[in-house]
Amino acid sequence: MNYPEANAASEDQLIERIRALAPWHHDIALTANLSTGKVFSETGRLLPPENQGVSLISPREKFLRRLGELYPEGMSGRRFLDCACNAGGYCFWARELDVSLAVGFDVRAHWIEQARFVARYRQVAPVDRIEFYELDLYDVPQLGWSPFDLVYFSGIFYHLPDPITGLKIAAALTSDVLVLNTAMDHTGKQDMGLTLSFEGTEPLMSGVHELAWLPNNPETLYAVLRWLGFRDIVLAADQTNPTSRRRRVELYAARQPGRLQSMVAHVEGT
Ligand SMILES: C[S@@+](CC[C@H](N)C(=O)[O-])C[C@H]1O[C@@H](n2cnc3c(N)ncnc32)[C@H](O)[C@@H]1O
Numbered sequence: 359m360n361y362p363e364a365n366a367a368s369e370d371q372l373i374e375r376i377r378a379l380a381p382w383h384h385d386i387a388l389t390a391n392l393s394t395g396k397v398f399s400e401t402g403r404l405l406p407p408e409n410q411g412v413s414l415i416s417p418r419e420k421f422l423r424r425l426g427e428l429y430p431e432g433m434s435g436r437r438f439l440d441c442a443c444n445a446g447g448y449c450f451w452a453r454e455l456d457v458s459l460a461v462g463f464d465v466r467a468h469w470i471e472q473a474r475f476v477a478r479y480r481q482v483a484p485v486d487r488i489e490f491y492e493l494d495l496y497d498v499p500q501l502g503w504s505p506f507d508l509v510y511f512s513g514i515f516y517h518l519p520d521p522i523t524g525l526k527i528a529a530a531l532t533s534d535v536l537v538l539n540t541a542m543d544h545t546g547k548q549d550m551g552l553t554l555s556f557e558g559t560e561p562l563m564s565g566v567h568e569l570a571w572l573p574n575n576p577e578t579l580y581a582v583l584r585w586l587g588f589r590d591i592v593l594a595a596d597q598t599n600p601t602s603r604r605r606r607v608e609l610y611a612a613r614q615p616g617r618l619q620s621m622v623a624h625v626e627g628t
Contacts, residue, residue: 365478372479373397379472381409383563384447385416387482394445394476412563418451424594425455427621428508428535428610433457439506441498441528442514446473446490452508454483461506463493465566494566495524498531505533512539512608516572517557517565522582529586535617536588539608540573544598547574550581576607589615595626 367375369392376382376397385395385402395402395414402416425433433455440448443462446469452460464470470492477485493501495514509532511525518524529536543553552571557564573579580591588611595608608626612618 367479375475375479379468379475381412381562382414382445382472383412383469384445384472385414385418386445386447386450386476386480387418388476388479389481394472411561418447421448421451422454424621425452425508428618429455430620433508436507437461437505438508438510439503439528439531440510440512441495442512442517443473443490443510444469444513446476446488448510448512449473449488449490450476450480450483450485453485453488458487459506460488461491461503462489463491463495463498465492465494466562467492468562495527498527503531505531507534508532509536510539511536513541513563514565515540516542516555517567517570519565519567519569519571521552521571525582526586529583529588532613534613536583536611537608538579538583538611539595540579540606542576542605542607543572543574544603544605549574550578552578576609579607579609583609583611586611588612590618592618592621593625594621597626 372388372392376394382394385393387393393402395416404414406413435458438452438457438460440462443449443464446462449460449462470490473490477488509528511528515521551574553574555570555572556568557570559566559568576593583591590612592610594610598605610618
């Protein structure tokens with residue numbers, strides 16, 4: 359089905375514009391035959407060295423499967439927030455589930471320009487009730503936003519000079535479930551805590567404050583999430599990348615005890 363509010367453009371024009379907006383991190387379908395990632399790779403996936411230093415990922419199916427477990431009754435009328443939304447993939451896919459509002463923000467103009475381009479030309483699903491903002495996470499509290507049912511905090515924790523304050527900002531906006539996906543220190547530290555790291559601010563996928571912290575282990579994150587008032591926490595993914603030796607986890611944290619029972623009990627990557 360095509361959505362009439364989508365702007366008309368020929369396939370050649372769309373491909374030209376997608377190339378001009380590269381590099382892309384999110385593979386998002388625009389039409390039945392064209393997606394932002396498939397212009398560069400048949401699978402919609404590339405490693406950073408193949409894509410100007412940016413991984414190209416295609417996580418729609420996995421994301422929708424997890425949301426199906428989390429909201430078996432559907433997401434109609436729910437509110438979704440994606441912190442560090444990049445090209446907005448998760449907002450577009452959440453909108454496919456009829457959320458009443460999907461809001462995404464990212465500190466970089468590059469990504470928000472991509473998100474707005476997709477919002478303009480995506481024909482395969484509705485694009486109303488989606489909003490994008492070019493914003494630093496630390497500036498969000500002053501905007502006075504109302505809480506969201508589901509808050510995504512993916513790929514941002516380890517790009518912040520004060521990640522606890524950053525996560526606290528996201529938690530304050532979460533009424534039901536917060537998803538925390540983060541890289542971790544890969545050296546297997548047993549002690550609870552965060553390990554200092556510095557990063558350049560030029561790479562498009564990095565933070566903008568130079569100073570950053572990697573959690574030592576998932577237990578550190580459980581403790582912080584419990585302190586932030588989450589009563590049910592599930593580890594949904596725990597993966598170590600053999601080339602970079604970077605470890606990455608994904609945690610679901612719910613306000614209500616027992617809330618995450620509907621999630622299928624398997625940890626990806628173990
Ligand atoms: C590793 S990418 C993760 C992208 C996306 N959340 C995902 O999981 O696919 C990191 C993203 O965080 C954004 N970012 C970094 N620091 C930020 C900040 N202080 N506020 C908002 N966005 C930030 C970057 O511009 C980039 O899009």
